[in-house]
Amino acid sequence: MAGPGAGGPGGRGGAPLEGSLLQPLDHFDRLERRSxxxxxxxSREFWQQPGGPVFLLLGGESGLAPGVLSRGHVVELxxxxGALLAALEHRFYGGSRGPGGDPDLRFLSSQQALAxxxxxxxxxxxxxxxxxxxTWVCFGGSYAGALAAWARLKFPHLISAAVASSAPIRAQVDFAGYNHVVSAALADPTVGGSPECLRAVAAAFAALDGRLRGRRLAGVARDFSSCRPPREPGDRELLAENVADVFAGAVQYNGYRPADSVAALCRAMTDGHRGSPYRRLVAVNKELRRPKAGGSRRLWLFQTCTEFGFYPSCRDAACxxxxxxxxxxxLSLCADVFGIAPARVRAAVAFTNAFYGAAHPGTHRVLFVNxxxxxxxxxxxxxxRGGLLIAGASHCADMAPPRPGDPPALRAARQGTQACVPRTPVSAPTPVPSPRPL
Known part of the structure; x- marks a missing residue:
């Protein structure tokens, strides 16, 4: 593929240039010849040659598209x-496939992604x-945010700094704390929650549990549009998790969609005209249920089983x-789908924390934004030190394009990010010729 010219693809005012790079399937085995x-x-739309930095946006557990270099806070930065903007899709997600188009999951890991x-x-x-x-600065959100931080940790000679948004850098098998935060949000009036909302949600799920334990399974299947009654324990567990995901998503992505927010959710769950709390739960599930991407979901499940855990259990009164x-x-999904026993999941999570330093990686020039x-x-x-915690903000909110309704704390955080990002290289770069074919 020919390199971009001024005004052409990837040039000033043009669409980002798409390319592909042949990567080793296994960076750590030189006898492995597959790729x-x-x-x-x-995008060189804003690039101030020759000294402008390179801003690299990393992909995570889903595919990327050219639009990631057309809008958003990284583009504004x-x-x-005056940066050259680049975006790199994570191996096996989206269109970055392995030999024959089917991913060999043995080579799906954060370590391979960093290589x-x-x-x-x-x-x-x-x-x-x-x-x-x-000067190269890495950006990423969620899992990709962790990759950005780890890139600076593992390759300080290649990556000058990193901005890690909503980045879970500490792996954890039992992530009960996830539901604790969701619970607090549902009761928080500053984001549209209320104690009444939290009580209604708890009552609704208690009623769902009563139906599941009482074997009123045909009715549950009708209420939640299941393919069949959840007679097996694993089916009941999966149904309960999927319904809880509706509430978790409304908190995690609060306001990304007008109808998908803590305020909208709590209005529905406290509306007595909708019937009992259980009936409100059924209605909310039908209104807000989002389809899940099957292929990407399986890939991410594999990474949780082999590296991270991140399983949000509901085992105490706070949930x-x-x-x-x-x-x-x-954990049974890891065993059923991939043959990975719970003990191996725990060992994998322990290794991840040892390899990257968990919540205290020994690095600097990493800005954590949450x-x-x-x-x-x-x-x-x-x-x-090294972090911004934005009051009232949701998952990766700082990376989204600015909106008129953004709270002052979010606008201030974006300004803080801009002030922290380095502008110039460590030493002057050589003059830049026209780019060679990619």
């Missing part, structure tokens, strides 16, 4: 800093004639959801 094609996009990043950095440095010590949402049920409403902030570095 995969990894997609990326580059690129405009302000992909290092190879991509060296490729762009060569293709665009950059200095080896050119308002179903008591069928247990750690045992979620929303206080986001349940994932409890596994990140939220506030204090």
């Amino acid at each position: 995969l094609r990894q997609r990326y996009w580059i 690129g405009r302000a800093h 992909d990043l290092a190879t991509f950095r060296l490729h762009v440095t060569s293709a665009w004639g950059l200095s080896p010590n050119h 308002p959801f179903s008591r069928f949402q247990t750690l045992r049920a979620q 929303g206080a409403l986001d349940p994932w902030h409890v596994l990140s570095a939220a506030g204090g």
